[in-house]
Amino acid sequence: MKFLIAVLVGRFIRFVGKFVNRSSNLPGQVALKICPDLLQRFTLQGKFIAVTGSNGKTTSTNLIAHILRQAGYSVAINTEGSNLAPGVATTLLTSCTLSGKLPQDYLVLEVDERFTPIVFKDLQPDYLVVTNLFRDQVVRNGNPDIVFEKIQSAIPKKTTLILNGNDPITLQLAPENSRVIFGMEKTSRSAETSEFLTQDCKVCPKCFHKLRYNYYHYNHIGDFVCDFCGYRTPEIQYMATDVNFEAGTFVVQGENASVTYKTTFHIINTCGAIAACVTAGVPLAKAIQGAATFQVSKERYDEMDLSGRKAVLMLTKQNPTSLDQSISYTLEQPGEKTVVLHVNNVLYTEKKDISWLYDVTFERLKGKVNKIVCSGSRAYDIAVRLRQGGFTSDEFLVVDQLPQIKEEIKKTSGTIYILAASAFGNEDGILEALK
């Protein structure tokens, strides 16, 4: 009875909430208050694929759901930003029958790393995709070891892991569990020496001696080997080979595959999504077909015209790897460029720390862009960071009052790349100020 009331109240709040555009966490939050063991009470008729990791969870979750739907299966999925326990509860209570059955063929859930113990205690995934683990923003998340321990403690024995063969950290998860490995072969964009400041695996996670890389894809993701204890990249079943970035094509398990967002990061994650879907019962050809038509969310990447100049908006998470990826994308594009770095205080906390900006390799922009425009509540801190990286005062400018940004931008030239590092990016209206 408690369960039914929780579901009905949750659905009612969800229904009303749709009109006032409220967060998707509230219905689940209230339902969990009414029925604390709510998550345990659902019965899954299909298979449950969970996705966690530092970066690329939302895109991977959406991609997996897209592949499954294209292949003709019914899917329940949580929407972006609802990856904590209440958000998961909202998804389930809006997708179930009144008796608590989830009739869909697949349940696909993005679960925040820190919340895996809470969610998996009640709802055990058949498959768990771990995209990668990086140092997050210091203010929020603690360090990769702490996050690793959280996920480690959460993984049920029955869960099959879908792991990134190029990530020495996550490969160590639950060694007793069955696992499927995805990854990417050396490409034209791989590097012999790391060009990134952030490298969370400079030393071997098993023996703490220097970890050697045959090549890097980005940050600590690559082909690694420890000469001291022998820890190395394992055999990769779902390996992207023959990668052609211009065409967005690659080969996986001998079949031709393609993507519309043509980056290293996205191709590796696509291999992970294909691996998860095939392992969960989708034919390989169907999985590849689905991946080929997937579009990255417009909220994260958008192109527009600003007073006759082309502008590209990229919302990045407030962590170094995410911003590094946006810088990589910017550098891969042809033509003259101006980069706007828009950084606010970390959402929710209002803490002033910007240490994470020192782990972003802004140095790669040196000599490659017309100007860097620093904006947002931490604009001066970005400028100080750039100065430490060897940028001179004619290479950047600081906009400390957002309404002035339009005038300042006129002093620059080329395509405008707006790298907005705040949880929901546009909440303080940078786009409106630019228009």
Added chain:
Amino acid sequence: MNQNYTILHLYSDTMDLYGDSFNVTAIANRLREMGDNCEILCANLGDDFDPMAADLIYMGHGKARNLAAIAPHFLSHGAAIKEAVEAGKIFLVTGSSRMLFGESFETYAHKIQEGLGLFPYTGVETGQVFTGDVVAHTRFDPSLRTYGFVNRTAYLVGENTHPLFDVQIGPGDGDGASAADHLEGTLYRNFFGTWQMGPLLARNPGLLREILRRLTGSEPEYDDSLEKKALELTLSEFDHH
């Protein structure tokens, strides 16, 4: 005229969590800007090192597992490190590395690891991440106000005989819960220690000047108005609340 300086960055690969290496970069950048030469030597697990041969020794913040992994190697150089501290070598030790210089500390596996015993504190591991802004005044110049950030899983107990900071806002050396917890860091001879992690010197031009003053023996000359402005803005946000 031109001086040669050597910075020894200890465990640069292992004790490196959140932009800590920019403390070394900030020092080297200013020395070079003033026309001096600055060489940065890195020593890691298995490498031999000699603190007396360097002008400044830096050690940063690291994960609890990493700290436990390097502790025996570090302590095998204990006598030389103690000698260098007592001889007035400049040390900057940020974050969890501080625990190596105390009596002992608890590791992530709740084992007790002995420290150098230079200072009377001991480290307690919680396994939980604790974060917070820190606004403080320095002991060497009480008019100097600093901003820093802590992100740690451990805290210190024991008397702070040589504090570096009087904390105005945020946690001191302890568990952050105690109101009397208003002291932070260590300043002993030229040894600077603090829980405040990340690019502390890049963000605090006054602290950087003090370290350069002690390193070069004179008032360093350069323009740090941008850094001062950025810090001022950050500090003013605390005053408005």
